[in-house]
Amino acid sequence: MTEPEIIAALRLQNIPNIGDVTAKKLIAHCGSPTAIFEDKLHHLLKIDGIGKMTLKGLFDSIHLEEAQKEFEFLSKADISISYFMDDGYPARLKHCVDGPILLFQRGNIDLNYQKIISVVGTRNVTNYGTSFCQQFIEELAPLNPIIVSGLAYGVDIAVQKAAMDHGLQTIACMAHGLNQIYPKVHAKYRSKIERNGGFMTEFWSNSQPNRENFLKRNRIIAGISEATIVIESAEKGGSLVTADLAHGYNREVFAVPGRATDKWSKGCNDLIKYQKAHLLTSAAELIYLLGWDIEAENQEKTVQKQLFVELDETEQSIYSYLQLNGKQLLDTVALECNLPIFKVSSTLLNMEMKGVIRPLPGKMFEAV
The missing domain is CATH 1.10.10.10 (Winged helix-like DNA-binding domain superfamily/Winged helix DNA-binding domain)
Structure with missing residues (x-):
């Protein structure tokens, strides 16, 4: 993708009333991001579902200026840019209608390998949850899967540390720009993650880790993977949002059960009870239900x-x-x-x- 097209896509991404679904509709109609800004407003308003409020500010110069500034930052920071129609864009996410038009990546991410799973859960992980993370990753390690999570406290960092300990590629999907690490205490894992995996986001360098960004980020975690695993969750929480998104994307969802009286297992137990997730007690069950076969890997x-x-x-x-x-x-x-x-x-x-x-x-x- 050429520099002018990237800047045009950034410009489109920066317009408040235009989300990813609408952006893709505009690109499909015009043929490319640059073609949108070369067109006339009255032509664009003829597109089904596109109104004046949606396109408000489309041609404002401030969006072009900010896009150029962000492109300069990305270039100097050695951050790669992946456009949703590029070959390098995550294959599964490419088929999610609301997947971001641009992804920003840092590290050594290799998405060619097909075995990609997302693991999410509560920030208040218990010893039971931590132990399950470690055992689960140890059992999966011979298949060399890619582990995706959000680098948050609790289950996220527990499973990503386990992945690093076993030499597995891990991807941290962030809810802010790649000029920072949140939480800051996890910045110490940056270099190790980047050596075998990396960081991914749709957010610009001026984006902060606000609550709404985490919820928005969850669709990437759900969409990029073959399956989403929930390890401990309260009755409500971001992990359950991710599970719902994965289910909506026709992905497999797994949940680790806990005692009926455990607060941090209530969400997982409910997912299983209402048949929104497969019950998961070992890696062998995931391998079987996803059709992974260790022996077949060696043939x-x-x-x-x-x-x-x-x-x-x-x-x-x-x-x-x-x-x-x-x-x-x-x-x-x-x-x-x-x-x-x-x-x-x-x-x-x-x-x-x-x-x-x-x-x-x-x-x-x-x-x-």
Whole structure:
């Protein structure tokens, strides 16, 4: 993405009444961020769902000036910028309608690996919760997953420390600009996280860790991952918001149960009780329900299948895509292979019968 396009996207992101859904609608209509600001206001007002109040201040020069200033900061701070249509943008988040149009990243984040999970929970973590975090990550470590969390007190830092202890890539999704670390006491983990993982945010350098930013940030934690795990939560809290978002994105949600009388297990128990989450007591249950298989990780993909099974053009296209990209959602397969969902559904069924793909929980599929 060129510098003018990045600055135009920043400018769009800075306009108060334009959120990510509307921004994407404008970009889709005009073709690019720069094209929006080259268009006429009366043309833009013809877009379905776009009104005068939404576009108020669209062409104000202050937004351009602030965008240029932020771009300069990002360039000097060695922060990478990921546009929602770029290849480097998180694949799962790309298919969330309200995913941010821009993400800012610092460190050595590698999102090519498919096993990405988010772990969230209360800031008032108990010894039970901390112990579960450590054991859970230890059991998962042989599969080398990426662990996403928010670097907050409690469960967040407990699980991210466990990930670092086992050499796993961990991503801290922040509710403010990357010119600071919140809470400040966790700044001591910055260099270790950046060596194997890093920091990610949608917020500018002038953004502070306000409550509404944490709630907004939660959709990134939910959207970027294959599954969200809740380890201890009170009856209400940000962790439950993240779980609801993950459920809405058609992701798997897991919750660690606790005693009925424990305040910090009430939220998890309710998620399980109302069937909003799978009960989770060990990493083995996550591995099974997500279709992860340690033995399969050490075996070569059975590409020879193609020598014995005849695939038509559509089947071969889908098979090749799944081989290259690993487990994928049904909707993602349809989108990336440029096929209607009904066609993909029937084709996947035929391919399952031929033994070349297998279905997984959450409407996901992978090549065998």
